[in-house]
Amino acid sequence: MIQGRYADGRAAITHDAECDIGPDAITFRVRDAQHIWPYGDLRRADDGAGLIVLKRRPDTGERLMLDADAKDTLRAAAPSLFRPRAFGVEPPSVVGGLIAGAWSLAAVFLVGVPLAAAPIADIIPPRYREQIADISWSQVEALTEFCDDSDEASRVLNDLAYRMMTAANVEGRDDIWVIIVDAPIPNAFALPDNSIVVTDDLIALADHPDELTGVIAHEIAHIERNHVLKNIIRSVGAGIFFDIVFGGAGAGQAVAIASVNLASLSYSRDDETDADMRGLEYLDAAGIDTGGLARLFDRLAEQYEGEEASDFPSLFSTHPATSARAEVARQRSRAGLAPSMNAADWRIVQSSCGMDPAAGTESEETPKPPEQEGVAKP
Amino acid sequence: MTTEATQEHPFSHGGRFFDVLGLAAKNAGLSVLTLTLYRFWARTAMRRRLWSRVTVLGDPLEYTGTAWELFRGFLISLPCFFLPAIFVFYVAPLVMDPVLAIWLGLGFYLVAIPLIAAARYWMRRYQLSRTRWRGIRMGLAGSAGAFALASFGWTVLQSVSLGWYTPVARMNRAKMMWENTRFGDQPFEFIDDGESPQKGLWWPFALGWFAFPIAYIGSTLVVLAVVAALSGGGFQVPGADGDADPTAVLGFVAGVVGLTLLLVLLCWAPYNAAAMNRIASLITLDGARFRLKAKTFSLFWVQLAGWVITILSLTLLAPLAGFLQVRYVINRLEIVGTPKFAEIGQSIVEGPRAGESLGDAFDLDLGVGVI
């Protein structure tokens, strides 16, 4: 006979109980009433560290408390009451299921969405494409200035781009448009509405028209391959995943918002290689020497060496002008080809945005690059 | 029937640090493995452990909540909160007029702020309804909406008064929470003892209020002095080329910031201790009163330990911080008089069926509830 205490679930007091631990059930007397609790219906209400507290399932509010001394007797009669399950600890299958579920979700959003990004990007209606581009444009407008005097120069660049696209038979070439802006950063980038923005500082940086043409070809390739929208879709997928799994409003939101932000628009390595290769194909098809791009990469690798992590994302801080990239372009280089622009056209381009081609830099004082997330990566 | 012996320590918390640390570490590991989806199970296991180590008049508390309830609450909050959030923050900026999308985002925050207060109330209702002692359930009556609305008003007053309304707001919130708290069918009361509820809080609050500007100005002056010394060449590290080592400067700044935070925490401790003690002294249950003996320095150490653990473990071991604080309170809590427990019956109000839904979204209690 073991002495216990019984709470009836109706008042916040306990009554002395005379308990008998039988083979299938615990029987106890409280005052004159006898209670029989079969072990199969019981659960633990304690955590196994001291007092043993038994409750019924479903919970009636009744509790039977036994001293820790009763442990051995009770364990011998009802070992199930000492298994983790009796304390409400989840079985290993739950943990396994959670691990499988979490990683499946991750696979869907972090692998599946990126894989499906290309087909999704292709079916996004033009209306939404324009709207997404509006966000990018509002940033271009905030960070750069349009050049009133560059109509001629942009006509030259557009003719050149069209020549390459026709030679390489780029689909949708009529929608692709090159624009020159005034910005303190040498860069060029593609927008979701098929615009290519070229900064005046990039023009000033080029020693030869083929260098600039090589960069434009690379950007056209990003557009032809739909890398811009693919990239945004990937980031939004990742953002939604982080929000769902971590359950916080805003964890992944930052990721997704940032993806539409020009400053963090960076492509995957595969997309970059893809754009590099395709861009070189345009140059080849149009009879333009790829050596110009190689020289640009080489010069920049030298110039920007050890200067990674600059304050503003320029073409080169985010798009490392590695010697490997230069090498690929150099290998395809052919001697004896005419420059991609004639001297007069090149002079027009170099004179855009108030630049002085003789000086090779802007005639106006070039302001120091501001410490902001500047204009995008190419 | 047993009689309630008058005990020296009616409340005690038998939780041991390393025992809780072990569980927290296991939870953290599984949470990482499941990309945080295990958090509902982790939270439940931790509460079950912490509740069961609290004894009141010799009998333990019991946490009867289940992880599936929390998970269900999360799933319910998914369409009610997360899907709108995803629309507002992901879809709208891409497909809607940008200006309209920005207004929509602002509107969302405007709704979300009072929702946080309501979520706090729902969370407490859930936790109390899953807390039993001698088989009798606790509970929280009242309306979360009313609490959210009142709380929002107090928050506004706090900001327009540059924080000086805070002691009043704190007591108001405590009053509203405790007057709606039930043990079985017995309500707690938040009494008027004839004095201002903020009695003894103003001087400690003033110390805390001025701590931040003073600590901030002081530390800024120190940083400026050091930077001046370094750039003026008056400070030379032997063997160095004279340039200020950026990592050393960074380390120094981090040190000053850390010290400032320490000082600020220390200056707020008297107010926090006083407010906790005052709140406890105004709570009654069936005529029995409570007394809490929180002290400035002991509370400071407990809070400091909690912060250090939370930061060093990248919040993975945050429940440990909650444990330290709960244990601190429980072990210093006394009861004056004895409620007539024989007359306190079972609660007739059913608790909520699903768990804390939005509480999870805002991560309100770092996984441990404070009763």
Ligand SMILES: [Zn+2]
């Ligand atoms: Zn690129």
